[in-house]
Amino acid sequence: MQIMISTxxxxxxxxxxxxxxxxxxxxxxxxxxxxxxDIVKKSGVSTGSIYHHFGDKTGIAKALFEMLVKxxxxxxxxxxxxxxxxxxxxxxxxxxLFQLTEEEPxxxxxxxFIKHKEIMPNxxxxxxxxxxxxxxxxxxxxxxxxxxxxxxxxxxxxxxFGGAFRLISLRLDGVLERPLMEYxxxxxRCAWQSVQK
Amino acid sequence: MQIMISTxxxxxxxxxxxxxxxxxxxxxxxxxxxxxxDIVKKSGVSTGSIYHHFGDKTGIAKALFEMLVKxxxxxxxxxxxxxxxxxxxxxxxxxxLFQLTEEEPxxxxxxxFIKHKEIMPNxxxxxxxxxxxxxxxxxxxxxxxxxxxxxxxxxxxxxxFGGAFRLISLRLDGVLERPLMEYxxxxxRCAWQSVQK
DNA sequence: TTGACAAGATTGAACGTTCATTCTAGTATG
DNA sequence: CATACTAGAATGAACGTTCAATCTTGTCAA
Numbered sequence: 001m002q003i004m005i006s007t008x009x010x011x012x013x014x015x016x017x018x019x020x021x022x023x024x025x026x027x028x029x030x031x032x033x034x035x036x037x038d039i040v041k042k043s044g045v046s047t048g049s050i051y052h053h054f055g056d057k058t059g060i061a062k063a064l065f066e067m068l069v070k071x072x073x074x075x076x077x078x079x080x081x082x083x084x085x086x087x088x089x090x091x092x093x094x095x096x097l098f099q100l101t102e103e104e105p106x107x108x109x110x111x112x113f114i115k116h117k118e119i120m121p122n123x124x125x126x127x128x129x130x131x132x133x134x135x136x137x138x139x140x141x142x143x144x145x146x147x148x149x150x151x152x153x154x155x156x157x158x159x160x161f162g163g164a165f166r167l168i169s170l171r172l173d174g175v176l177e178r179p180l181m182e183y184x185x186x187x188x189r190c191a192w193q194s195v196q197k
Numbered sequence: 198m199q200i201m202i203s204t205x206x207x208x209x210x211x212x213x214x215x216x217x218x219x220x221x222x223x224x225x226x227x228x229x230x231x232x233x234x235d236i237v238k239k240s241g242v243s244t245g246s247i248y249h250h251f252g253d254k255t256g257i258a259k260a261l262f263e264m265l266v267k268x269x270x271x272x273x274x275x276x277x278x279x280x281x282x283x284x285x286x287x288x289x290x291x292x293x294l295f296q297l298t299e300e301e302p303x304x305x306x307x308x309x310f311i312k313h314k315e316i317m318p319n320x321x322x323x324x325x326x327x328x329x330x331x332x333x334x335x336x337x338x339x340x341x342x343x344x345x346x347x348x349x350x351x352x353x354x355x356x357x358f359g360g361a362f363r364l365i366s367l368r369l370d371g372v373l374e375r376p377l378m379e380y381x382x383x384x385x386r387c388a389w390q391s392v393q394k
Numbered sequence: 395t396t397g398a399c400a401a402g403a404t405t406g407a408a409c410g411t412t413c414a415t416t417c418t419a420g421t422a423t424g
Numbered sequence: 425c426a427t428a429c430t431a432g433a434a435t436g437a438a439c440g441t442t443c444a445a446t447c448t449t450g451t452c453a454a
Binding site for chain 1 (some may be wrong): 226227228229230310312314315322324325348349351352353354355356358359360361362363364366367370371372373380383384387388390391392
Binding site for chain 4 (some may be wrong): 211237242243244245246249250
């Protein structure tokens with residue numbers, strides 16, 4: 001019996017295939033160095049289909065961003081459910097970020113280092129998105145329940161997460177040769193010491 | 198052709214005028230959203246002159262970057278000359294970065310948050326440039342002379358500067374409403390506490 | 395089971411625009 | 425007169441997007 005083309009075609013999820021190609025190209029060469037024909041070539045999906053699903057080129061970047069933000073948000077919700085103390089929550093957040101950086105560097109690059117404002121001019125900065133406000137809320141909670149020194153919220157959050165973001169950035173730039181996990185314990189000791197009561 | 202009066206012409210430094218227009222446009226809208234005609238309009242310098250001085254569009258971005266890196270390098274050399282202890286040097290570096298962010302946010306944005314690799318594909322990441330390696334060298338020196346706990350260099354540097362970079366980033370994104378100087382003391386206490394012996 | 399049909403998905407060639415760069419002509423300087 | 429600089433219109437390639445045609449899928453009457 002002949003295999004119908006239709007069954008093969010219907011087996012691929014076009015948005016998924018396109019987003020996979022897009023995140024690779026966007027993080028590798030940048031959004032503006034990636035043409036729609038590039039995405040067509042890489043994904044095997046036609047121009048027309050891409051426009052049918054995403055509206056325009058920025059629609060791809062937007063869909064990708066929203067997907068990844070939601071994913072990170074869910075991960076943080078999980079962490080809050082699984083840990084009681086603020087300290088262990090914060091540590092788990094950093095562990096998650098480090099793991100994500102190692103396992104899916106493109107995801108981390110896209111979330112942290114793509115200038116989304118250049119692509120979507122009236123988008124709020126990443127640091128105002130749910131996952132990031134949630135991180136800061138954890139710090140506020142820790143100050144309220146006495147785990148963290150009383151001080152400016154922003155300074156406390158920056159002190160706690162700043163080192164982690166620095167290492168992630170260095171790792172993604174290829175400056176750090178060993179996986180982030182190897183730095184985790186030492187970094188956390190520094191970070192926690194800087195704000196603990 | 199337009200007739201120019203010679204005195205007007207000789208009085209303006211074309212590279213300077215162009216770079217001034219460019220940094221404004223690049224940080225405001227992004228490099229790829231800025232066309233050469235945009236720069237022509239903003240600077241008042243003709244297309245031909247721009248190409249004569251800079252070769253191509255990336256030449257503008259490159260000249261700008263090199264100028265700013267050199268400037269920061271000189272500032273750090275000054276700091277090393279004026280301070281003896283590693284602790285006061287590091288504190289001075291953060292103070293300088295905070296001041297620069299407040300006084301010339303465009304300069305800081307261009308140095309830290311423009312993806313230069315997208316513009317000049319085979320450029321080393323910013324964190325490998327002289328000023329940044331010098332910052333890390335200060336930390337290494339501090340470990341050698343006993344001011345800083347013995348630990349991984351990168352973790353120590355990330356812990357010391359991570360919080361500062363975080364606050365700079367938040368400030369440039371408009372999330373932090375008050376000038377960075379107001380956070381400086383509290384932040385430095387956290388940062389230094391995390392690595393001091 | 396079959397055929398007709400509608401709605402939606404998919405295709406890629408074609409379109410109009412914009413961009414970086416080049417070109418030719420003109421001007422200042424020594 | 426030569427060299428360095430300035431000017432802005434012209435150029436051609438590349439881009440994002442559109443569109444008319446084609447294919448797929450699900451529905452329903454006979």
